[in-house]
Amino acid sequence: MSSHAADGRDFLCVRHLTVSxxxxxxxxxxxxxxxxRAVTALIGPTGTGKTSLLLALNRLIELKSGSSVEGSVFFYxxxxxxxxxxxxxLRRRLSFISSEPTCxxxxxxxxxxxxxxxxxxxxxxxxxVENCLxxxxxxxxxxxxLRKSALRLSGGQRQRLCIARALAVGPDALLLDEPxxxxxxxxxxxxxxxxxQLKEDVGVIFATHDHLQAGRLAEKTALFLPGAxxxxxxxxxxxxxxxxxxxxxxxxxxxxTGKHSKGTRYSV
Amino acid sequence: xxxxxxxxxxxxxxxxxxxxxxxxxxxxxxxxVMAGGAIRFFREGNVPFGEFLFKxxxxxxxxxxxxxxxxxxxxxxxxxxxxxxxxxxLALALYISDYAPDDSKRRFxxxxxxxxxIPAVIYGLFALMFVTPLLQGIFGEGRVQPYNTLSAGLVxxxxxxxxxxxxxxxxLEETQADIRTAAMALGATKAETLLRIVLPNALPGFFSxxxxxxxxxxxxxxxxxxxxxxxxxxxxxFLRRRRPSPVFFFAPDPxxxxxxxPSEPCFFW
Amino acid sequence: MNxxxxxxxxxxxxxDSFLRMLIIVxxxxxxxxxxxxxxxxxxxSMGTRISIEGRPVRQWTLLRSVLDRDEIGMELENCGSxxxxxxxxxxxxxxxxxxxxxxxxxxxxxxxxxxxxxxxxLGLMISFPTALLTALWIDSSITVSKSxxxxxxxINQFMRVPHVLYGIFALALxxxxxxxxxxxxxxxxxxxxxxxxxxxLPKLTVMMVREIDLVLEEIRTAAYALGASWSTVxxxxxxxxxxxxxxxxxxxxxxxxxxxxxxxxxLGASQYVSAAPxxxxxxxxxxxxxxxxxxxxxxxxxxxxxxxxxxVLLLCILLLNIISYTWRRRISRRREGLR
Numbered sequence: 001m002s003s004h005a006a007d008g009r010d011f012l013c014v015r016h017l018t019v020s021x022x023x024x025x026x027x028x029x030x031x032x033x034x035x036x037r038a039v040t041a042l043i044g045p046t047g048t049g050k051t052s053l054l055l056a057l058n059r060l061i062e063l064k065s066g067s068s069v070e071g072s073v074f075f076y077x078x079x080x081x082x083x084x085x086x087x088x089x090l091r092r093r094l095s096f097i098s099s100e101p102t103c104x105x106x107x108x109x110x111x112x113x114x115x116x117x118x119x120x121x122x123x124x125x126x127x128x129v130e131n132c133l134x135x136x137x138x139x140x141x142x143x144x145x146l147r148k149s150a151l152r153l154s155g156g157q158r159q160r161l162c163i164a165r166a167l168a169v170g171p172d173a174l175l176l177d178e179p180x181x182x183x184x185x186x187x188x189x190x191x192x193x194x195x196x197q198l199k200e201d202v203g204v205i206f207a208t209h210d211h212l213q214a215g216r217l218a219e220k221t222a223l224f225l226p227g228a229x230x231x232x233x234x235x236x237x238x239x240x241x242x243x244x245x246x247x248x249x250x251x252x253x254x255x256x257t258g259k260h261s262k263g264t265r266y267s268v
Numbered sequence: 269x270x271x272x273x274x275x276x277x278x279x280x281x282x283x284x285x286x287x288x289x290x291x292x293x294x295x296x297x298x299x300x301v302m303a304g305g306a307i308r309f310f311r312e313g314n315v316p317f318g319e320f321l322f323k324x325x326x327x328x329x330x331x332x333x334x335x336x337x338x339x340x341x342x343x344x345x346x347x348x349x350x351x352x353x354x355x356x357x358l359a360l361a362l363y364i365s366d367y368a369p370d371d372s373k374r375r376f377x378x379x380x381x382x383x384x385x386i387p388a389v390i391y392g393l394f395a396l397m398f399v400t401p402l403l404q405g406i407f408g409e410g411r412v413q414p415y416n417t418l419s420a421g422l423v424x425x426x427x428x429x430x431x432x433x434x435x436x437x438x439x440l441e442e443t444q445a446d447i448r449t450a451a452m453a454l455g456a457t458k459a460e461t462l463l464r465i466v467l468p469n470a471l472p473g474f475f476s477x478x479x480x481x482x483x484x485x486x487x488x489x490x491x492x493x494x495x496x497x498x499x500x501x502x503x504x505x506f507l508r509r510r511r512p513s514p515v516f517f518f519a520p521d522p523x524x525x526x527x528x529x530p531s532e533p534c535f536f537w
Numbered sequence: 538m539n540x541x542x543x544x545x546x547x548x549x550x551x552x553d554s555f556l557r558m559l560i561i562v563x564x565x566x567x568x569x570x571x572x573x574x575x576x577x578x579x580x581x582s583m584g585t586r587i588s589i590e591g592r593p594v595r596q597w598t599l600l601r602s603v604l605d606r607d608e609i610g611m612e613l614e615n616c617g618s619x620x621x622x623x624x625x626x627x628x629x630x631x632x633x634x635x636x637x638x639x640x641x642x643x644x645x646x647x648x649x650x651x652x653x654x655x656x657x658x659l660g661l662m663i664s665f666p667t668a669l670l671t672a673l674w675i676d677s678s679i680t681v682s683k684s685x686x687x688x689x690x691x692i693n694q695f696m697r698v699p700h701v702l703y704g705i706f707a708l709a710l711x712x713x714x715x716x717x718x719x720x721x722x723x724x725x726x727x728x729x730x731x732x733x734x735x736x737x738l739p740k741l742t743v744m745m746v747r748e749i750d751l752v753l754e755e756i757r758t759a760a761y762a763l764g765a766s767w768s769t770v771x772x773x774x775x776x777x778x779x780x781x782x783x784x785x786x787x788x789x790x791x792x793x794x795x796x797x798x799x800x801x802x803x804l805g806a807s808q809y810v811s812a813a814p815x816x817x818x819x820x821x822x823x824x825x826x827x828x829x830x831x832x833x834x835x836x837x838x839x840x841x842x843x844x845x846x847x848x849v850l851l852l853c854i855l856l857l858n859i860i861s862y863t864w865r866r867r868i869s870r871r872r873e874g875l876r
Contacts, residue, residue, distance in 0.1 A: 060453055065370040086550070092455025102446040104465060115454030118464065120546065162450070169454050287670025291738050292688045295695050298706045298735075359563030367560060381789070382858050383571065387796020389825040390574065390847050393832050397844070398577040429567045457553040480697070487699025490799045494832060 048232030156187025348421025439473020660733025
């Protein structure tokens with residue numbers, strides 16, 4: 001894999017990032033370094049800007065109306081928001097998968113090949129499609145119906161198709177927004193298996209409100225909680241074991257142990 | 269179970285039915301009168317339907333009722349109009365759906381609404397006062413007559429633009445924002461997203477918009493009447509004067525009016 | 538594993554910005570053309586005039602009077618010593634608010650405007666309640682009654698029937714009526730109002746069905762769940778929730794109806810009326826038909842009249858549109874606030 005840098009620390013660094021919609025910040029002043037050889041989970045209650053942060057990493061946030069971003073994102077040392085690399089290139093290498101599995105109304109084969117074709121892939125497409133579907137754990141289920149419409153698939157299969165589609169463009173990392181929030185436990189288990197296998201060759205960054213899922217999958221976990229300003233703040237970013245077993249922050253402990261029956265409790 | 273009254277149809281419901289039936293009745297009457305006029309024309313005038321559609325000569329005095337010239341001119345004018353309208357409409361629809369920022373989107377919608385309520389007479393005046401002199405300036409006064417098909421077609425195209433834009437914009441909206449985001453999340457540029465996902469998805473809507481625009485162009489009479497004229501015609505080219513078929517409802521002889529209807533409903537049903 | 542170079546290729550970027558430019562440029566063309574349209578009308582509505590003893594002989598448009606100064610001077614000399622050269626504005630309060638006159642230089646639009654608005658209002662008075670009843674019936678029984686579905690489909694189809702056909706229909710129908718009831722005139726304000734009602738009917742019905750459909754299904758279900766009868770639901774819930782939007786949309790539709798000329802020309806709008814209509818039996822004239830008739834005259838003076846009255850028509854329509862737009866904005870903002 002050519003995409004691995006010698007030093008994983010350099011891979012993706014966020015500095016003082018604030019994302020706002022219509023001048024109202026949803027997540028503020030985040031500074032953190034991602035590792036492309038680990039699975040990273042962003043956990044926290046709804047409305048703390050985890051999704052917005054993911055979208056801001058590859059500048060997809062710019063497509064949402066009324067959004068604005070302050071601070072900087074460094075991708076292998078290049079400042080993404082100063083146009084040191086194009087947004088399209090950034091999005092290809094940090095491929096985002098939304099919580100709602102959105103397949104193109106095309107065949108399964110076309111869905112996987114689409115992104116690669118747009119990006120000018122010039123290898124064997126059948127091989128690429130097969131490879132990506134295998135890595136996404138979907139090959140055995142769809143190998144007989146590659147030319148059928150992707151809209152026939154179930155929710156869990158669609159989500160894995162989206163993963164395969166993202167893999168086909170050769171990303172350095174996948175950004176997944178609540179990948180299992182709309183799935184039943186069995187489909188969730190399949191997606192989790194896929195993600196565990198994938199971390200061998202791509203980075204995985206995912207947002208979830210389920211800290212147990214973070215415990216199952218992630219080496220590192222970042223916890224976001226609503227801060228004094230009413231928007232999400234990064235409370236703790238540690239190895240997952242440290243966060244879940246012996247959190248250093250009182251608020252983390254409250255969140256993990258479920259003592260958060262009132263949301264206002266976190267506003268210090 | 270006395271407390272539960274049996275519901276008999278109240279006065280309101282009967283009144284309502286009556287109103288509804290009245291409107292349906294009126295509209296049905298419209299079709300019957302049209303069809304009746306047409307059938308009477310074909311039977312009493314002793315004109316075979318095929319002859320009406322395909323024969324060229326139109327001369328009520330001698331009993332020659334060939335509407336080919338009118339129908340052909342109608343089709344040609346509408347074709348120019350649609351060909352002229354589609355590029356701008358498509359661009360405008362894409363601009364509204366994908367490029368315009370949100371607040372100017374609303375402004376564009378207002379403009380589109382105002383444009384579509386500008387009356388046809390004003391477009392006709394524009395053809396007469398601006399487009400025809402312009403064409404005369406370009407092609408030479410001798411070759412472009414004061415009443416000509418090209419000017420009618422072009423102005424009809426402008427007239428169609430807001431209508432076709434509305435239809436195309438709703439066809440483009442069928443591709444949800446999620447799918448666009450998903451395409452761009454794979455590293456596609458906006459142009460690639462539009463050309464390879466959004467437009468192929470909108471293709472059926474695109475065709476129906478063009479067809480509806482064409483039908484609307486066929487039915488529009490006043491612009492054509494003002495720009496292309498309603499006078500007698502000769503075999504001709506685009507720059508000459510034509511008498512497209514809706515126009516000949518304005519013909520002075522009342523007998524001429526009803527017969528022409530069948531060609532119209534044929535196109536619209 | 539991927540055949541990509543390090544960055545986005547120049548070709549892709551160029552293609553992207555090319556499409557963006559193309560779309561932006563193309564989408565401004567219609568606006569440009571419309572600006573030309575208004576400018577043309579404005580240009581035609583004023584200009585230099587040569588008149589002899591108060592009667593205009595020739596007229597030039599604004600642009601021509603600037604460009605062809607010499608020609609105008611020569612023409613003035615040719616006309617003799619009594620000829621007076623003056624600059625004429627077509628769109629004056631006097632033109633809009635004075636009554637009709639046989640001579641084109643002091644004719645006014647008052648009677649024509651009155652005719653237009655009378656016919657519009659009378660037509661709406663007939664078709665608004667009918668359309669409302671139809672829409673309520675379709676809305677409440679479209680799921681259960683086949684006839685409501687058919688009616689809805691038929692009315693939708695009628696949206697696409699060209700306006701001229703309504704005129705021919707009215708001519709044929711009213712012609713027969715005139716034959717049997719001598720008091721009924723085809724070319725009268727009354728029959729024009731009936732025609733207007735007919736043209737408005739499908740438009741209004743389709744709009745009302747759409748607006749009533751916007752009332753949340755939950756509101757209906759909730760009202761029925763409380764044991765309300767059908768008429769209670771309609772008059773206490775559905776109508777109050779939708780009627781204001783229906784009115785605002787009616788204003789928008791009437792802007793379109795105000796500019797309608799072709800069916801009325803077919804029905805037989807008069808060339809000239811001497812006064813504003815006083816009864817349903819009077820001969821009728823409406824503004825767009827007047828524009829049409831003046832525009833067919835070859836002389837520059839009538840074309841000037843046509844352009845000026847087209848500007849008046851445009852202003853009326855713009856006004857109605859803006860009223861409707863601000864009204865609907867206010868309604869939708871209030872609805873968003875409720876949610």
